[in-house]
Amino acid sequence: MKQESLLEWPPMVRKLMCLAGLDDYDAEEVARRLPGETILRRRGADIISDGETPRYVHMVTSGLACRYKLLDDGRRQITAYLIPGDLCDLHVFILKRMDHAIMALTGTEIVQVPRQNVEALLARPTIATALFKSTLVDEAVLRQWIVNVGRRGAREAIAHLFCELHLRMQVVGLADGDVLQLPITQADLGDTVGLTPVHVNRSLQDLREQGLISLQAGRLSILNPAGLRRLAGFEPDYLHLDDGLRRLAKSSTRPDRHGQYLL
Amino acid sequence: MKQESLLEWPPMVRKLMCLAGLDDYDAEEVARRLPGETILRRRGADIISDGETPRYVHMVTSGLACRYKLLDDGRRQITAYLIPGDLCDLHVFILKRMDHAIMALTGTEIVQVPRQNVEALLARPTIATALFKSTLVDEAVLRQWIVNVGRRGAREAIAHLFCELHLRMQVVGLADGDVLQLPITQADLGDTVGLTPVHVNRSLQDLREQGLISLQAGRLSILNPAGLRRLAGFEPDYLHLDDGLRRLAKSSTRPDRHGQYLL
DNA sequence: CGCAGGGTTGACATCGGTCAAGGCCAGTGG
DNA sequence: CCACTGGCCTTGACCGATGTCAACCCTGCG
Numbered sequence: 001m002k003q004e005s006l007l008e009w010p011p012m013v014r015k016l017m018c019l020a021g022l023d024d025y026d027a028e029e030v031a032r033r034l035p036g037e038t039i040l041r042r043r044g045a046d047i048i049s050d051g052e053t054p055r056y057v058h059m060v061t062s063g064l065a066c067r068y069k070l071l072d073d074g075r076r077q078i079t080a081y082l083i084p085g086d087l088c089d090l091h092v093f094i095l096k097r098m099d100h101a102i103m104a105l106t107g108t109e110i111v112q113v114p115r116q117n118v119e120a121l122l123a124r125p126t127i128a129t130a131l132f133k134s135t136l137v138d139e140a141v142l143r144q145w146i147v148n149v150g151r152r153g154a155r156e157a158i159a160h161l162f163c164e165l166h167l168r169m170q171v172v173g174l175a176d177g178d179v180l181q182l183p184i185t186q187a188d189l190g191d192t193v194g195l196t197p198v199h200v201n202r203s204l205q206d207l208r209e210q211g212l213i214s215l216q217a218g219r220l221s222i223l224n225p226a227g228l229r230r231l232a233g234f235e236p237d238y239l240h241l242d243d244g245l246r247r248l249a250k251s252s253t254r255p256d257r258h259g260q261y262l263l
Numbered sequence: 264m265k266q267e268s269l270l271e272w273p274p275m276v277r278k279l280m281c282l283a284g285l286d287d288y289d290a291e292e293v294a295r296r297l298p299g300e301t302i303l304r305r306r307g308a309d310i311i312s313d314g315e316t317p318r319y320v321h322m323v324t325s326g327l328a329c330r331y332k333l334l335d336d337g338r339r340q341i342t343a344y345l346i347p348g349d350l351c352d353l354h355v356f357i358l359k360r361m362d363h364a365i366m367a368l369t370g371t372e373i374v375q376v377p378r379q380n381v382e383a384l385l386a387r388p389t390i391a392t393a394l395f396k397s398t399l400v401d402e403a404v405l406r407q408w409i410v411n412v413g414r415r416g417a418r419e420a421i422a423h424l425f426c427e428l429h430l431r432m433q434v435v436g437l438a439d440g441d442v443l444q445l446p447i448t449q450a451d452l453g454d455t456v457g458l459t460p461v462h463v464n465r466s467l468q469d470l471r472e473q474g475l476i477s478l479q480a481g482r483l484s485i486l487n488p489a490g491l492r493r494l495a496g497f498e499p500d501y502l503h504l505d506d507g508l509r510r511l512a513k514s515s516t517r518p519d520r521h522g523q524y525l526l
Numbered sequence: 527c528g529c530a531g532g533g534t535t536g537a538c539a540t541c542g543g544t545c546a547a548g549g550c551c552a553g554t555g556g
Numbered sequence: 557c558c559a560c561t562g563g564c565c566t567t568g569a570c571c572g573a574t575g576t577c578a579a580c581c582c583t584g585c586g
Contacts, residue, residue, distance in 0.1 A: 011312060051500075069410050071496055079411040091399045099403050129357060136354045139398075140362050141406040147332050147340040149413040152456030154574075185532065194413030197576050201534060231333055238362040248278040416541070448564070462542050464566060533582080540575070549566075556559085 001126045006251040010034070011085030011172035012059060017139065018171045018244030020130035031038065033121050035060065036113040041065075041104040048089060050101040056112035058088035063108030069100045070190070079142065080194040081105075081165065085172045090135060091119070103236065104216075105184045133240070140238045152233070154203040157193040159232035166222055167236055170248060178225055183218025265363040272347030273297070274435035275322060276453065281434045281507030282400065283393035296384050297322065301378040304328075304367040313364040319375035326371030327447065331454070332363045335414035342370075342405065344428065348435045353381070353398060355468040368447045369481075396503070403501045405474060412457045415496070417466040420456040422495035429485055430499055433511060441488055447483025 005015050013030050016022045023031070036056065041047050047065055048054055067080040075139045079100065082088060088102050088110070122128045140163070149155045165182065169175040186204070187197040195203070207213050212228045214221045222228055241248070271275050285293070299319065304310050310328055311317055314353045323345045330343040342363065345351060350522050351365050351373070372518065385391045386397045404427070432438040448465070450460040458466070470476050475491045477484045485491055504511070 030470055067406070069406065071410070073412045077414045079406040079409045089400070094396045095399055095403075096502055096505075097500075099503070099505075100406060133357045135402075136358055137540085138356070139402050139405065142402065142409065143330070143332065143342040143363060145409055146342045146405065146412060147334070150411060150454075151334060151338045151340045155310075191413075197532090198534085198576085199574055202574090205534085234458060237360075240360075240362070242359075450564085459543055460564090461544085461566085465542090468566085527586100529570100529586085531583090531585105532573100533580105535580080536578090538576080540573105540574085542571105544571070545566085545569090550564085552561100552563090554561080556557100 002107065004228050005246060006173070007015050011061070012087075013082075013085075014172050015085045016130045016134065018241055018248055020126075020133050021243070021247075022130055023118070026124065026126050028131075029124065030121060030127060033117045034111065034113055035192050036111045039110050039112060040256050041110065042106050043104055043106050046101055047108070047110055048098055048102045048104045048249070050098055052098050052101075053096055054089045054098070056114060057103075057118045058109045059086065059093075059113055060086050061109045061111050064105045064182075065102055065108050065110075066105050066192070067100050073195065077186065079145065083165075083168055083172060084174060087131075087134075089129065093118075095149045101205055102106075102136075105188055125245050134181075140240065154193070154195055154199055155206050156191065156232055157195075158200065158203055159212070159228050160179070160209065161189075161224065162195060162220060163232050163234035163236075164239075165220075166225075167239065167241075171241070171244070176188060178222040180220050181218060182215070182220040183251070221261050245261075269270075269436070269510060272438070274324070274346075277346075277435050278348045279390075279397065281504055281510055283389075283396050284506070284510075285389065285393055289387065289389050289393075292387065293384060293390060296376065296380045297376055298373045299380070302373050302375060304371050304373065306367055307370050309363045309364055309366045310371070310373055311361055312362055315361050315364075316359055316380075317355050317361070319351050320353060320378060320381045322373045322374045322376055322468070323347050323351065324374050327368045327445075328365055328371050328373075329368050329451075329455070330363050330365050340457070341451065342408065343401065344455070346428075346431055346435060347437060349356075349484075350394075350397075351437075353394065360430045368449050368451055373486070401501050403503065404470070407501050413508075417458055418469050419464055419495055420458075421452065421463065421466055422470065422491050423497055424452075424456060424473070425483060425485065426488075426492050426495050426499075427502075428483075428499035429488075430502065431502075441485040443483050444481060444484040447476070507520045 002039065004258070006017055009017065009027060010031060012034060013027045016025060016030060038061070047058060061084050065082040065088070066078045067082070068076055070077045082102065089098065092098070100169050121194050152160060164176070166175060166180060170182045174180065184201045190197045190200045204215060208215070210227070212224050212231065214223060269280055272280065273294060274291060275297060276285070276290045279293060280290060295322065301324070313333070324347050326350070328345040329341045330345065331339055331341045332366070333345050352361065384471060385394065411423050413422060429438060429441070429443060432443045437443065449463045453460045453463045467478060471478070473490070475487050475494065476485060
């Protein structure tokens with residue numbers, strides 16, 4: 001099971017290879033430790049509830065989930081998207097109780113990894129560092145998200161979200177060039193950028209009219225990547241992909257397109 | 264140097280004791296490792312710049328600093344407040360370059376801790392866990408902040424910020440009952456909750472007229488803590504103080520007031 | 527066929543932004 | 557000591573982005 005490129009590895013492994021330059025030896029170890037019982041959640045179902053103390057570490061393997069918080073009066077704010085390869089609750093090793101909930105945004109497959117498997121991974125310094133780096137990047141994404149909601153207008157914020165998802169999907173091998181599956185609701189989008197569903201709708205119209213994207217039937221196509229990034233002010237440095245971008249470009253079937261991010 | 268209560272310990276130690284229940288033995292070790300060269304920054308000066316690779320680990324020891332990001336056109340978003348006892352850049356052990364900057368919001372004293380001192384601390388499992396927990400709480404604060412900016416109105420958001428600062432200041436022993444030093448500008452407040460300075464001004468008037476706070480000469484007095492928390496929808500669970508709140512209440516000179524948060 | 531969920535649209539309301547003026551106060555230099 | 561200046565706070569008039577409400581459409585599905 002030796003491979004030269006990123007291709008063929010499961011999402012989590014791809015992510016760690018891009019992010020932390022994991023070698024094939026460590027990669028194989030990660031791949032070996034991560035399986036567990038698979039559970040399915042349909043759109044809208046909680047994967048982990050607020051206040052809960054999960055017994056396993058959960059990893060998304062297909063579909064799309066989100067972290068979110070609910071206010072008393074029903075307002076909702078999504079604080080992160082979890083795509084295949086993302087761990088839901090590594091922090092429960094230390095924090096005990098969830099201070100937010102996680103739900104499926106589409107039909108989603110989750111693996112319940114036994115804690116001792118994760119502990120075995122953490123015992124290897126290179127892997128522990130890689131996992132730790134990935135949580136630090138999650139933190140950087142949160143900061144960027146605050147900027148998005150606090151200081152960007154509606155179209156900018158949505159555009160930025162799309163740029164980020166595009167790149168993250170590419171990392172785990174789930175983007176087909178410039179199109180990605182994103183079968184979520186405009187209300188969901190609103191809850192992630194702090195807008196009303198109807199305003200999301202109008203903003204999307206805008207982006208479409210400008211020829212930047214198309215979004216239909218749960219497929220997001222980025223028609224003009226450079227334009228979208230310009231509008232959004234998207235600077236991918238906060239994802240700390242560093243030379244992971246180069247690896248990505250090299251292993252891709254369309255190096256020219258991914259190469260754009262190298263600029 | 265044995266002490267029964269939290270009192271007398273420096274802010275960082277108090278924080279870790281409240282957060283992770285450090286015992287006196289570990290506390291002393293932390294206190295011993297943390298000194299370093301002290302630097303001063305005046306209001307508005309960067310402590311660490313965007314893109315930089317700090318050589319030391321920086322810790323705020325007095326004053327107030329913030330993490331922030333700048334957009335191309337000059338818009339600014341503050342993503343975190345750093346109060347005494349907070350580390351600025353623990354993540355640079357792993358991430359190499361800063362993806363945001365840190366500046367002083369008031370005259371601020373910062374200690375540059377040599378990396379090997381921090382490494383020595385991390386070598387002790389209980390202390391490493393405590394430090395790790397503190398970065399996880401930082402992450403929880405970021406999530407809460409997204410809710411603040413995305414889903415709360417102007418007054419709610421400001422009120423929530425004040426509640427959070429109040430509690431955090433109490434933890435490190437810098438709140439005098441319900442009043443705290445907060446000599447920052449209304450423009451700064453705006454950049455933290457995503458508002459314009461003039462709207463911050465109007466919102467503050469509101470809070471004052473409702474008898475919830477007073478804010479003058481850099482002193483924030485919380486006149487009606489319960490009312491402010493109700494307006495803000497403040498739920499301190501995300502700070503994961505757990506029984507740290509009980510320790511706080513016990514060691515306080517005014518246990519009745521702090522005890523409120525135990526509800 | 528009817529229903530439910532989601533997208534779309536229009537009219538209108540509100541919140542928060544913009545611009546501009548004036549006030550207050552501390553620091554500074556004459 | 558005073559005048560001036562620069563920050564910051566405050567206020568008012570007005571504007572624009574986003575929210576609210578309501579209707580209608582379309583599609584998938586029971």
